[in-house]
Amino acid sequence: MNDHDVIDNLAESDDCLFCSDHIEEAALGILEAEDQERFEHHLSGCSICRAELARLDTAVQLLPFAVNQIEPDAALKLRLHERFLQERDAEPTRIPSPRKSESRIRGRKAPSRPMWTFGSVFAGFCVALAVIGLWNLLPSNESSTSMSGRNFQVYAMQSSDDQSGGHIGADPDSKDGTMMAWNLDPSEKHEIWCVDHEDNRWKVDDLVVADSGSAMQTVTFPKEISTYKQIYVMRNDGTQELSVAPNQAINGDEPAPSESTPAGD
Amino acid sequence: MQSLAEGHPEAMDLLYDRYHRPVFSFALRMMGDRDQAEELLQEVYLRAWRRASRFTDARGSLISWLLSITHNMAIDEIRKQQRRPQKQQAEDQTELMISLRADGISMDTHAILTERRELVRKAMDQLPQPQREVLELAYFNGLTQREISELLDTPLGTIKTRMRLALRKMQESVELQSLEAT
Numbered sequence: 001m002n003d004h005d006v007i008d009n010l011a012e013s014d015d016c017l018f019c020s021d022h023i024e025e026a027a028l029g030i031l032e033a034e035d036q037e038r039f040e041h042h043l044s045g046c047s048i049c050r051a052e053l054a055r056l057d058t059a060v061q062l063l064p065f066a067v068n069q070i071e072p073d074a075a076l077k078l079r080l081h082e083r084f085l086q087e088r089d090a091e092p093t094r095i096p097s098p099r100k101s102e103s104r105i106r107g108r109k110a111p112s113r114p115m116w117t118f119g120s121v122f123a124g125f126c127v128a129l130a131v132i133g134l135w136n137l138l139p140s141n142e143s144s145t146s147m148s149g150r151n152f153q154v155y156a157m158q159s160s161d162d163q164s165g166g167h168i169g170a171d172p173d174s175k176d177g178t179m180m181a182w183n184l185d186p187s188e189k190h191e192i193w194c195v196d197h198e199d200n201r202w203k204v205d206d207l208v209v210a211d212s213g214s215a216m217q218t219v220t221f222p223k224e225i226s227t228y229k230q231i232y233v234m235r236n237d238g239t240q241e242l243s244v245a246p247n248q249a250i251n252g253d254e255p256a257p258s259e260s261t262p263a264g265d
Numbered sequence: 266m267q268s269l270a271e272g273h274p275e276a277m278d279l280l281y282d283r284y285h286r287p288v289f290s291f292a293l294r295m296m297g298d299r300d301q302a303e304e305l306l307q308e309v310y311l312r313a314w315r316r317a318s319r320f321t322d323a324r325g326s327l328i329s330w331l332l333s334i335t336h337n338m339a340i341d342e343i344r345k346q347q348r349r350p351q352k353q354q355a356e357d358q359t360e361l362m363i364s365l366r367a368d369g370i371s372m373d374t375h376a377i378l379t380e381r382r383e384l385v386r387k388a389m390d391q392l393p394q395p396q397r398e399v400l401e402l403a404y405f406n407g408l409t410q411r412e413i414s415e416l417l418d419t420p421l422g423t424i425k426t427r428m429r430l431a432l433r434k435m436q437e438s439v440e441l442q443s444l445e446a447t
């Protein structure tokens with residue numbers, strides 16, 4: 001062993017000591033920023049420290065399971081679904097043309113709080129809002145806004161029997177929406193209907209209900225969603241299962257107003 | 266996961282149906298706020314989609330992978346917000362908690378969750394309270410050792426020792442329980 005090897009080994013054991021001193025913090029994901037680089041650099045070349053960290057990881061990875069289980073708002077699935085479609089469709093053109101980006105921004109309501117990056121398409125817009133301090137002026141109800149770049153609303157559908165439930169997620173100025181429903185009877189046939197202010201009725205589509213009683217599908221209405229007095233789901237026995245008055249109930253957390261007249265009668 | 270990587274919305278819905286509750290519950294425990302937890306969950310699922318092609322079974326189960334993304338993103342957010350929750354917060358959160366129910370998630374997932382929950386709770390129950398407290402403040406609240414030392418007004422060396430002992434005991438308990446189970 002020459003002098004150079006001795007110095008190398010000393011440096012290595014010094015780093016091993018450092019690693020060993022910080023290994024619990026690393027396993028728990030709370031290493032301080034200034035230690036991170038040295039730790040990772042050593043780890044990449046030291047199988048002993050790597051193995052030690054892996055052993056601790058086995059226990060740490062179980063910690064999230066200790067938490068009691070809580071169900072999120074039922075509309076969350078719909079919001080994620082909608083956002084996923086938006087971001088997926090924006091993905092191939094990561095740098096949108098100015099024209100496209102401008103039109104998206106114009107119709108956008110803005111997220112209720114700046115937390116993570118919402119994708120490159122809107123990053124500039126978010127930063128601009130944050131800089132000029134507009135966040136506080138924006139609506140804070142996430143149910144009625146979205147990160148998706150449109151004026152996205154979640155309409156809570158009122159159930160006729162308090163068993164089932166549903167939401168429509170859509171831009172009221174668009175004909176397209178996503179309907180999500182749960183606790184439906186899968187043995188029944190379900191249809192989506194809409195009524196405008198002149199009492200014209202359209203069957204929009206069949207609602208495909210899975211064996212679990214849940215349904216989620218994209219729905220294209222004949223006209224813009226805000227033009228309807230009522231949108232409802234009807235069973236094949238003629239019972240109205242779910243309904244919402246989109247021009248009144250633009251709030252995901254509030255039930256649709258009760259004065260919305262049941263259709264089909 | 267291949268289907269998710271290709272951007273099929275059904276794959277995203279399925280991933281949501283299976284794991285939204287543990288991911289949300291963990292996010293809520295870390296962020297201490299329902300709105301922020303829902304926002305975090307969305308970010309986690311979108312990151313999972315973007316990284317789906319990198320996921321391999323060899324690196325652990327899907328749920329552990331999702332939860333580790335959740336933890337990393339929550340820590341980043343907590344640090345970004347410079348939000349340092351007080352000790353009381355973790356205790357207050359128990360008011361929000363409800364018991365684990367099997368509806369909404371498949372029985373397979375339910376069984377895995379229940380099994381892991383029992384494993385980790387047994388291990389945590391064996392820790393003396395001061396060690397458990399340090400472990401929870403670090404992992405669930407994202408506090409560094411220095412911050413825990415300040416919060417609890419306890420020397421840094423003591424915090425280091427408690428954290429080390431807590432993790433070693435957890436690790437031994439988990440290994441022992443796994444051995445007993447086989």
Ligand SMILES: [Zn+2]
Nearest residue numbers: 016019046049
């Ligand atoms: Zn080493």
